[in-house]
Amino acid sequence: MQIHATIAGLRAALKNAGRIALVPTMGNLHEGHIALMRQARAHGDTVVATLFVNRIQFRAGEDFDKYPRTLQADCEKLTAAGVDHLFAPSEAEMYPQPQGCHVVPPAAQDGILEGEFRPGHFTGVATVVMKLFQIVRPAAALFGKKDYQQLIIIRGMVTDLNLPIEIIGGETIRAADGLALSSRNGYLSAQERAEAPRLNRVITGIAAAIRAGNTDFTGLERQATAELTAAGWISDYVAIRKKLDLQWPSAHESGLVVLAAARLGSTRLIDNQEV
Numbered sequence: 001m002q003i004h005a006t007i008a009g010l011r012a013a014l015k016n017a018g019r020i021a022l023v024p025t026m027g028n029l030h031e032g033h034i035a036l037m038r039q040a041r042a043h044g045d046t047v048v049a050t051l052f053v054n055r056i057q058f059r060a061g062e063d064f065d066k067y068p069r070t071l072q073a074d075c076e077k078l079t080a081a082g083v084d085h086l087f088a089p090s091e092a093e094m095y096p097q098p099q100g101c102h103v104v105p106p107a108a109q110d111g112i113l114e115g116e117f118r119p120g121h122f123t124g125v126a127t128v129v130m131k132l133f134q135i136v137r138p139a140a141a142l143f144g145k146k147d148y149q150q151l152i153i154i155r156g157m158v159t160d161l162n163l164p165i166e167i168i169g170g171e172t173i174r175a176a177d178g179l180a181l182s183s184r185n186g187y188l189s190a191q192e193r194a195e196a197p198r199l200n201r202v203i204t205g206i207a208a209a210i211r212a213g214n215t216d217f218t219g220l221e222r223q224a225t226a227e228l229t230a231a232g233w234i235s236d237y238v239a240i241r242k243k244l245d246l247q248w249p250s251a252h253e254s255g256l257v258v259l260a261a262a263r264l265g266s267t268r269l270i271d272n273q274e275v
């Protein structure tokens with residue numbers, strides 16, 4: 001695997017790369033990331049991973065400074081997964097001057113769910129992903145479904161801006177007890193880690209109820225929130241939405257997704273399940 005710290009160096013290396021499949025990450029890689037790397041091989045002649053902790057998608061007081069940086073371990077995992085190139089730029093390389101131009105997602109997707117509780121987050125995400133698309137020029141890009149709203153927003157950006165890139169969603173990889181793998185799981189204490197799978201159990205229960213014909217979506221959301229609160233969680237949202245655009249569904253509508261975000265101690269976890 002070749003490692004590149006500069007845009008010029010990466011572009012030079014990719015001149016004759018054929019069809020490129022890109023997997024953007026912020027590092028501290030787990031099996032969910034590695035599954036995307038392996039999946040990418042089926043979508044390109046050359047697999048490029050990026051590793052960049054993007055400051056502009058973090059709000060003041062969030063975990064930018066303490067976000068784990070594990071470059072050596074990440075490189076070993078990427079090499080074992082067969083990645084061809086890693087782009088690991090510095091902040092100065094990605095933002096040589098303050099970013100003046102930003103990609104602002106539509107309010108209908110940006111101002112709800114994660115966007116409501118992390119205003120500006122998806123502008124930071126869309127902006128850095130657009131920069132990576134311009135740098136790497138991939139034919140396909142892969143993103144995990146665990147960050148479901150991010151996936152919807154990036155798909156919308158590619159469509160709206162006529163980018164010739166296929167956006168592929170990778171299934172969420174889970175621990176044996178159902179907890180979605182996440183770089184932030186490392187923040188959990190042993191007691192919190194034992195409690196954390198409840199989030200998946202709650203949304204799995206909602207999905208099962210919907211499949212069984214329950215259309216009281218508001219009631220299901222309230223019941224799930226109450227269960228989390230009783231177990232010591234601080235819930236940001238439990239929401240049943242349309243998969244296509246994350247808007248409110250009507251009764252008996254199909255193609256749904258259950259999304260949740262809640263804090264356990266100081267750690268904020270998110271999860272979702274398609275119905």
